[in-house]
């Protein structure tokens with residue numbers, strides 16, 4: 609059984625201003641500048657699947673990496689560069705720093721954040737956990753270093769079900785945070801006793817059941833690929849529910865020639881690379897109750913613009929610091945997940 613709690617934190621999220629649109633000459637100027645700066649500073653560019661295509665392309669072209677948050681952090685830890693440039697949102701920079709405390713971690717802007725992180729501040733979350741000391745605290749990777757440090761386990765979407773099943777087998781009751789939709793999905797898959805923090809991703813929360821049904825009528829042959837941060841009724845329409853990496857794999861391996869995709873449309877860059885002959889259709893964010901605040905692209909991911917990346921070494925307010933004791937505490941539940949994954953031979957990937 610699952611119990612729900614009202615979210616104790618009101619989040620009124622101001623949307624960031626989108627970066628200026630560049631013409632092709634400006635794009636080329638910034639691209640060349642970034643390539644030169646990466647070499648000069650022995651730095652590597654590591655980008656998330658949800659950043660804009662030109663950022664992902666640049667990461668690949670310069671020997672960097674594109675992936676989900678944990679893959680990004682792991683790549684950074686194994687790479688010989690002194691400086692990691694993380695194109696993503698702030699918790700991703702923190703995870704990279706936790707895994708590479710000796711490296712300098714810079715981001716185009718520290719204002720790039722995440723509604724899941726914002727909606728789960730450590731003070732109220734800690735208080736909530738303290739009210740249920742008998743429960744095991746499991747948090748999603750999309751959280752601050754402080755929330756990770758408070759947790760018994762950190763999980764990605766690719767291994768969350770397995771971890772909860774493992775805990776359930778030991779009769780453990782769970783506190784889950786922060787994503788309510790992912791929590792409900794895991795609870796539904798496992799039947800575990802979970803108290804769900806009521807956070808949501810503003811991008812996935814906007815996918816609408818009615819809009820998706822209409823799209824399915826329009827493309828009856830298409831596979832429906834859904835990230836589990838989406839609402840339950842959207843998840844129920846899916847042929848495949850999975851993390852970012854799992855959805856890319858599904859687009860590549862399913863026999864369908866078309867796929868309707870319910871996750872951030874930034875994923876199309878890598879998905880199209882993996883499945884070049886297939887037609888990818890973004891799931892509609894329109895429908896009853898739609899606000900179209902997000903339109904399937906994260907406004908904070910969009911802040912990772914070329915012009916900010918070009919200034920990443922000059923800005924003096926964009927380095928990630930995680931206090932050493934906190935980082936060591938946050939590393940424990942992260943390491944626990946990685947070791948568990950090795951034991952059960954599941955590749956730990958996932959959004960984020």
Ligand code: SF4
Nearest residue numbers: 722723809810811906
């Ligand atoms: S897409 Fe959603 S989960 Fe990902 S960074 Fe943006 S707000 Fe957070």
